[in-house]
Structure formats: C-alpha cells, structure tokens
Amino acid sequence: MSKVLFIIPARGGSKGIPHKNIKELCGKPLITYSIDVARQIVSDENICVSTDDDEIIRMVESYGLSVGFKRPDYLSTDQAGTNGVLLHALDFYEKQGHFFDVLILLQPTSPFRKVIHLKEALALYDSSIDMVVSVKEAATNPYYNSFEEGKEGLLTVSKGDGKIERRQDAPKVWEFNGSIYVINPTSLKEKGLSGFTRIKKYEMDDIHSVDLDTMFDWKIAELMLKEKMVE
Template sequence: MNILGLIPARGGSKGIPGKNSKILGGKPLLQYTYEAAKQAKLLNKLILSSDSEEIIQLATQLDLEVPFKRPASLAQDSSSSIEVAMHALNYYLDQGIKFDAICLLQPTTPFRKTGLIDEAIQKFKDGGFDSLISVREVPKAYNPHWVFEENQGALRIATGEKEIISRRQDLPKAYHRDGAVYLTKTTVLLNKNSLFGKNIGFVNTSAYPYINIDTQEDWKRAEEILGNKS
C-alpha cells in the first residue's frame, strides 16, 4: 500500500499567532510532528502543505519536502482538512503518481507515542478499513449515553434512547478523536469527499500524554507536559 504522509501547517492562527513555527520546549511546534513522521517506516512519502513562506523555509531547514505552496484559498479559517488532503493527492495525480491512502498528521498534536504512526498504518492495512483514526476514551461522566441535548425547551438523551443507562458499569466505551493520526483511503477521500467512510478503525492513545493545541491555555499545558517528561 502506497501511503502519502501529509503535514498541514498554514501560517494563519488566531488563537496562537505563528503557532506552527512557535518554539515549544526548544524547537518549533512543527518539528515534533516531523520527527515522529520521519521515524515511521510505513510512510512511502512525507510532505508539508503550507501557504507560509516562513513555515516552508523552516521545513526546508528540517529537510521536510515541500513540493508546492498551498493556495491561499485553502489556508483560511474555513478551509477543511479534506480540501487540503484532496489538493495534495490531486497534485500528484496530475503527475501520474497515485497513492492508495493519505496519512494526515497535524502539528497541533505534538506528543505521539513512539511507533504510533506505524502501528496505525499496520492496523489500517490489516483491517481493510476505509479510514483509521487515533482516539482517546471519553470519561464515564461524559459518556454520550449520559449526555442530554436540548429538545424544544426540554432535555432528551443524546443517543436517542428512551431510558438512561443507570449503572456506570453498563456504559459502553466511547471515544473521541485526538487529532494525532488520520488515515484515509484515496478512493474514499476523492470519490466520497470524506475523511472517514463507513468502516472506521482506531488506535487508542488514552495511556499517553496528550494535547491538541488551539489556545494559549493549551500551549501552557503543552509546556507543563514537557516539564513533567523532563
């Protein structure tokens, strides 16, 4: 299986200006994801997609390939990961180069356990999934079977059940995306305009440190995690 590793890193960021090139623990945020991806043996190619000359220059210094400059139209707050991934795949398709799948690796999730990317790719291959994502277990108190949503001024169980599950022990496990790894078959992405498809595999990262950096508070938490590691 021919897999394209893609690190998306646009220049604009309202929550933390210059986030992707900002220094965290002595190195740019982008470098954490690059180093994790560089260690992966099952990625056939690794590239950066960015609209920022500063980030492209940083990538060049890291020896991270930048085959194109991302169009400004795909570097807005409203731009989706699907659009960015499709742009990269179509760039190579125009050259007659086909990838079976794409592995999206967001710089905003810098702390990945060693071997996570290869573990995810191997499970993706073996399971024949449309996609595979890294997830963390939802705490029992926030399990969707115990979550309510508003319904015409009243509340109803978010999962649509008539009766709430009363015992914590009976709650099924639930997970949320952690943003560290997204794997998607090219056919699913290009033909169905989806990062997920119907058959979604997962790897559970709940046992490892985690942060998805979006705000200044997240950045401080990332610094705390690094402090604890050292």
C-alpha cells in the first residue's frame, strides 16, 4: 500500500470568515471535519496540520493530533501560495527520514467530503500522473451564455462559435471544488503545482462540494447540517 501524507493547511488570518479554521460549525471546529476524515484513512503520524497560528495549534493538539512544526511567517501571508506550503511540509518530514508516495491536500473549508470520496479519488491515482483533483460541474459554462469584453467595449462570445442556444448542448466543463488534491510528490518537487499537466478529475456532487469562503457560505452549511442534507 502506498505511504500517504495528508496535509491540512490552516493559516490563522482569514478575512471572509474570521478565525474560520477553528470556528465551530454546528458544534465542531471547522478543521476537525478534515482531521476526522483523514483519520479514517491513516494514523495521526501521517496527518500534518500546517499552521502559523498558536491558537489553531492549541485547538488541534487538544483534539489529540500533534502539530510537528509552526509554519514560518513567509508562508503565511496573503500572497503565499499552496505550493510553498506543501513543499515546506514535505521537506519537514523528509529531513526526519519519512518519505511518502502520495500527498493528499485537504482544505478545511470543504467540511462535507466523506471517506468514500477520498478512497475513490486515491484509487484513480498512479505515479504516472501529477495529480487527481476533485471537481464539480461548472456553475457557469463558458460555451453557453458566457462573454468577454472585446473591442470598443462590446461583448464577444467567450468560447465556441456562439451558436449554442441550450445549456445542455454545450460541452460539459468542470471546475475545481477545493475538496481533494491527490498529489505526486515527485511532480510537486520537480514541476510545482502550476507545472502539472497530467491531471485526472474526480467528480463530486454539489452538496459534498460546498466550500466555505464567506459568511453566506457558512450559513448555508449550517442549514444543510441542521436539515440533515449531509451527515
């Protein structure tokens, strides 16, 4: 079986939802939803919470998960990218002699992913590809009713020939839902996330693809849980 490292990034600063990573969603700190699902796949030694925030560290460790390091400030700014965060975490473990065949990035803002989603996405991965990424059908299809501003401020069709009149006739397109990233560590070190070209999709439904960026998203997620739309 492949040796898997789960990385859960949890920066302290959050503008859309203050302190969102440890804010309680229906009685549970948000980050614990991701910790719980990772624990159904691997032991705690293979779960890494990467954070710059002492309060998040205290909360995670009170939940029984040891936090091996505090993320440096240069990887905790608004401009810092996920690529650097992943490489920093991977380097931390490799310097201790722990090497992994697969990295799985779980963003805390996707609390509704289930263990079955992780297992199915992982089953699609092999070392010949760069990444398996979870997606959902795009809410806005660029081949239908999507426009760009052209010359003289006039709208032009974004994609296609402009002759598609019904959404169901447009090519199906997907968008990342932010939930699951199954990453080849060799590809990450050699090419970085932006250099990935061999990417497989793992499609999820809209309900399990909920991503929390704003307080509106948060209220919707609370309602979904209270109405038992998700378990």
